[in-house]
Amino acid sequence: xxxxxxxxxxxxxxxxxxxxxxxxxxRDERVVxxxxxxxxxxxxxxxxxxxxxxxxxxxxxxxxxCGMGVGAALTGLRPVVDLTIASFVxxxxxQIVNQAAKIRYMTGxxxxxxxxxxxxxxxxxxxxxxxxxxxxPMLMNAPGLKIVVPATPADVxxxxxxxxxxxxPVVVFEDNxxxxxxxxxxxxxxxxxxxxxxxxxxxxxxxxxxxxGAQKVALEAATxxxxxxxxxxxxxxxxxxxxxxxxxxxxxxxxxxxxxADPANRTCSAASEIAAIAAEEAFHCLKAPIMRITTPxxxxxxxxxxxxxxxxxTEKIVDAIQKLQ
Amino acid sequence: MPPNDSERIALLRSQLAIRVxxxxxxxxxxxxxxPGSVHLSIGHEGAIAGGCxxxxxxxxxxxxxxxxxxxxxxxxxxxxxxAELMGRVDGVCKGKxxxxxxxDHSVGVIGESGIVGGGLPLATGAALSAKxxxxxxxxxxxxxxxxxxxxxxxxxxxxxxxxxxxxxxxCENNLxxxxxxxxxxxxxxxxxxxxxxxAIPGVVVDGQDAEAVYVVVxxxxxRARRGDGPSLIEAKTYRYGEHAEGLIIPVTYREEAxxxxxxxxxPVALLRARxxxxxxxxxxxxxxxxxxxxxxxxxxxAFAKSSPLPAPEAAFDDVxxxxxxxxxx
Numbered sequence: 001x002x003x004x005x006x007x008x009x010x011x012x013x014x015x016x017x018x019x020x021x022x023x024x025x026x027r028d029e030r031v032v033x034x035x036x037x038x039x040x041x042x043x044x045x046x047x048x049x050x051x052x053x054x055x056x057x058x059x060x061x062x063x064x065x066c067g068m069g070v071g072a073a074l075t076g077l078r079p080v081v082d083l084t085i086a087s088f089v090x091x092x093x094x095q096i097v098n099q100a101a102k103i104r105y106m107t108g109x110x111x112x113x114x115x116x117x118x119x120x121x122x123x124x125x126x127x128x129x130x131x132x133x134x135x136x137p138m139l140m141n142a143p144g145l146k147i148v149v150p151a152t153p154a155d156v157x158x159x160x161x162x163x164x165x166x167x168x169p170v171v172v173f174e175d176n177x178x179x180x181x182x183x184x185x186x187x188x189x190x191x192x193x194x195x196x197x198x199x200x201x202x203x204x205x206x207x208x209x210x211x212x213g214a215q216k217v218a219l220e221a222a223t224x225x226x227x228x229x230x231x232x233x234x235x236x237x238x239x240x241x242x243x244x245x246x247x248x249x250x251x252x253x254x255x256x257x258x259x260x261a262d263p264a265n266r267t268c269s270a271a272s273e274i275a276a277i278a279a280e281e282a283f284h285c286l287k288a289p290i291m292r293i294t295t296p297x298x299x300x301x302x303x304x305x306x307x308x309x310x311x312x313x314t315e316k317i318v319d320a321i322q323k324l325q
Numbered sequence: 326m327p328p329n330d331s332e333r334i335a336l337l338r339s340q341l342a343i344r345v346x347x348x349x350x351x352x353x354x355x356x357x358x359x360p361g362s363v364h365l366s367i368g369h370e371g372a373i374a375g376g377c378x379x380x381x382x383x384x385x386x387x388x389x390x391x392x393x394x395x396x397x398x399x400x401x402x403x404x405x406x407x408a409e410l411m412g413r414v415d416g417v418c419k420g421k422x423x424x425x426x427x428x429d430h431s432v433g434v435i436g437e438s439g440i441v442g443g444g445l446p447l448a449t450g451a452a453l454s455a456k457x458x459x460x461x462x463x464x465x466x467x468x469x470x471x472x473x474x475x476x477x478x479x480x481x482x483x484x485x486x487x488x489x490x491x492x493x494x495x496c497e498n499n500l501x502x503x504x505x506x507x508x509x510x511x512x513x514x515x516x517x518x519x520x521x522x523x524a525i526p527g528v529v530v531d532g533q534d535a536e537a538v539y540v541v542v543x544x545x546x547x548r549a550r551r552g553d554g555p556s557l558i559e560a561k562t563y564r565y566g567e568h569a570e571g572l573i574i575p576v577t578y579r580e581e582a583x584x585x586x587x588x589x590x591x592p593v594a595l596l597r598a599r600x601x602x603x604x605x606x607x608x609x610x611x612x613x614x615x616x617x618x619x620x621x622x623x624x625x626x627a628f629a630k631s632s633p634l635p636a637p638e639a640a641f642d643d644v645x646x647x648x649x650x651x652x653x654x
Contacts, residue, residue: 071450
């Protein structure tokens with residue numbers, strides 16, 4: 001993490017998101033916001049009223065306004081497109097995957113697409129299957145996109161700011177369960193570089209990579225296991241594309257064990273990709289099978305008694321790690 | 326405003342440039358020098374040349390899979406276009422785009438979408454940039470009859486209408502989406518009628534008459550530039566060849582007589598005859614114009630043939646403009 005001079009305050013993940021927007025919009029007049037219901041931001045005082053001219057509160061037309069953002073990025077603006085809820089990314093898949101991700105390549109480098117798509121994952125809230133997806137693995141399979149999964153208020157601010165300044169399309173997958181959690185964020189300029197993981201807790205016995213909202217349960221599991229004498233290193237990849245392979249592989253080389261907690265569905269999850277990389281590149285160091293703690297391959301159900309047990313939990317992680325010993 | 330004499334000659338030149346280039350493409354395809362499939366604009370020259378002639382040099386164009394004519398009419402060099410079709414390193418897209426994607430940013434042609442209708446939102450976004458940046462630019466978006474059935478047609482026109490964006494949507498309606506007759510799959514007779522849904526002008530124009538296209542597009546461009554928002558223009562036109570050149574269609578989906586009927590109103594021949602008849606251009610000058618373009622295209626073919634194929638490792642270039650190595654600290 002890039003540390004700055006400003007003093008540290010505790011602010012919410014949500015507030016951090018909008019500090020990033022406000023600062024970047026004030027810093028660079030080419031930054032515009034596009035999304036549904038976003039005129040509320042200035043009306044509620046979340047963003048300065050003076051920014052209204054660059055806020056386009058769009059009709060419910062995800063494919064249209066995501067593509068409009070791509071066209072604007074092609075021609076000199078730096079749009080931030082708010083998809084509201086990550087499951088809506090499918091409506092815009094053509095413009096994100098066929099256009100945003102590919103235009104630079106297909107034009108032989110003539111085009112530059114500096115665009116940010118924000119997608120908030122509303123699982124863990126009885127929102128049922130149309131509002132609860134964690135679709136980042138699908139987009140990891142679309143070359144040309146960069147993908148970040150911030151897990152802390154400092155990182156969501158720092159990664160959004162870096163994403164806005166990056167010249168490539170970046171998709172920011174926010175975990176809605178984190179929106180109202182607070183954490184330390186430096187005052188003023190604060191950037192988190194893309195492609196750099198953070199070690200949240202050092203350890204020697206097991207490497208535990210946890211993605212986005214799974215960080216919370218991963219850290220709880222590490223604390224619980226510490227009392228049993230098991231030292232768990234918790235890594236937050238922060239970016240899935242590009243992925244900080246050296247950070248993950250370096251840790252696995254020391255610990256010899258790898259567990260990955262990923263709220264995405266199991267098949268072809270981010271956890272699957274990280275497991276495959278470790279199996280290919282750190283096989284000689286492994287003392288135990290690689291374990292994935294993911295959400296099983298079912299759509300997300302409505303009832304809390306059905307939904308809640310599906311996600312990675314502290315108990316599932318503790319169990320998996322205990323079996324590796 | 327109808328075009329003046331020099332603008333009329335420029336219109337003929339632009340149409341002829343497309344025609345001569347496309348004829349050469351056919352030859353090079355037959356000679357085995359162009360890989361993949363090729364979508365020719367022969368028959369569409371009036372709509373394309375007429376539309377692009379109404380633009381300023383720094384205005385934007387976004388087009389479709391039938392992409393060759395758009396950069397030519399916007400003034401692109403033939404060489405890099407032909408080299409692209411041959412998949413060569415000096416291709417305008419370095420051999421990454423090909424026939425459906427002849428994008429040339431140097432002349433403002435910023436996208437050619439192989440996904441039908443994919444360019445409509447992009448054009449809307451280019452117009453959003455022009456509005457926010459206040460640079461006075463306009464975007465001309467070419468698309469086909471098939472694209473008008475895509476959801477993004479509706480989404481894009483609505484977005485442009487609510488924010489009065491400076492964009493002109495120009496439909497090259499060639500009456501067939503691949504083999505499907507447009508009349509079977511479009512609920513209205515004229516696609517231009519759909520403009521009513523967005524409270525914007527909708528105009529039908531004879532796509533074989535480049536001058537008529539020029540006049541209506543120029544009016545729409547002027548309207549867009551003064552901040553009055555988008556227009557929808559439908560140019561009725563026809564493609565003489567198959568959907569893709571060399572594509573074998575085992576059934577008859579359009580009668581040969583229909584094709585021949587349309588060729589009687591060939592957009593290039595029509596304007597040529599009109600200019601000679603009006604005394605704007607002599608026979609000899611018209612022939613010289615064609616000969617000059619044939620010479621330029623022959624040089625483009627030679628340039629393309631002499632350009633090497635890209636090295637296999639170039640497949641990894643230009644995925645990102647800022648490729649970050651994971652773990653860079």
